[in-house]
Amino acid sequence: MTPANTDAPTPLESDFGWALRALSMAFTNDGNAAVAHLPSGARGYLVLVAVAEGQARSQLDLARRLTIDKTAMTYLLDALEEQGLVRRKPDPTDRRARSVTITPKGQRALQRARERLAVTESTVLGALAADEAAAFRSLLSRVAQGLEQRDDQDGS
Amino acid sequence: MTPANTDAPTPLESDFGWALRALSMAFTNDGNAAVAHLPSGARGYLVLVAVAEGQARSQLDLARRLTIDKTAMTYLLDALEEQGLVRRKPDPTDRRARSVTITPKGQRALQRARERLAVTESTVLGALAADEAAAFRSLLSRVAQGLEQRDDQDGS
DNA sequence: TATTGTTATACTCTATAACTATA
């Protein structure tokens, strides 16, 4: 016979999924305000970061790197280009492809977004001491990079 | 004159928002499979956890605790009740309110989901050593609880 | 035949409003 379960039920706060969702929602909410000056908000910001890297050879490259559908990438870039933050130009080596570069105006907008997002990060991680927050960032970054490698292997 | 910027552009991988999004997407994808036996998937799971706690006095209580709209809570509970995982009964002290309890079948489904999600968690945090993963979980939990308190204060 | 990019369409999720029944 198993003894009667007199334990308290598992609290919601100990649930990994709940905690991850809470953090994501908070960062999304606060972060949207931080990047409100960018077209398409948070997604526009991510595209801008990836374009600024200068690694992606084509829109499809960008889409894959960001795990954004290529059809969404089209109108995200439409919006960014319309405001003069990025520029599309034909790739001379492949006339189907278009290379995307960031403009000086885009650089400034990106810099401003980064400064604001740094504040958002600190706010959202407010429950942690400075060294703990640094540790959390580091661990999160390693987790995400691990997932990126995993997914890259799956794809090819 | 500022010197020419010869630094490499900031890599996407160092972006907090990118990393958080990558983890959330991976956990959502893998986690959806882990809770596919529950109606409404991940959201149904969260509701079931909160119901199992037995703290919430009403559907509205549940909705607030989970940051889910009360209109969504209605059909989430509809789906859970239809499969016999939870039960709604009128609150004798307030005839507007309905208290929600988990059924034995719901307990079993919840237990199964927790076991599967534990595997998902390990997989998703695969880049970390065991002690690092534990540290990450602990920090994430504290962050989320801090946000919960912040939002509770905002609301009242 | 496969790939890049675009457009059009459909679907899901969420937010809003309106309504009822109680308090």
Add this chain to the structure above:
DNA sequence: TATAGTTATAGAGTATAACAATA
């Protein structure tokens, strides 16, 4: 007048399919 719960509607975000141009 405010609250608990439900329903209906509309909007944003995303996915799917089809297409034109090029490889």
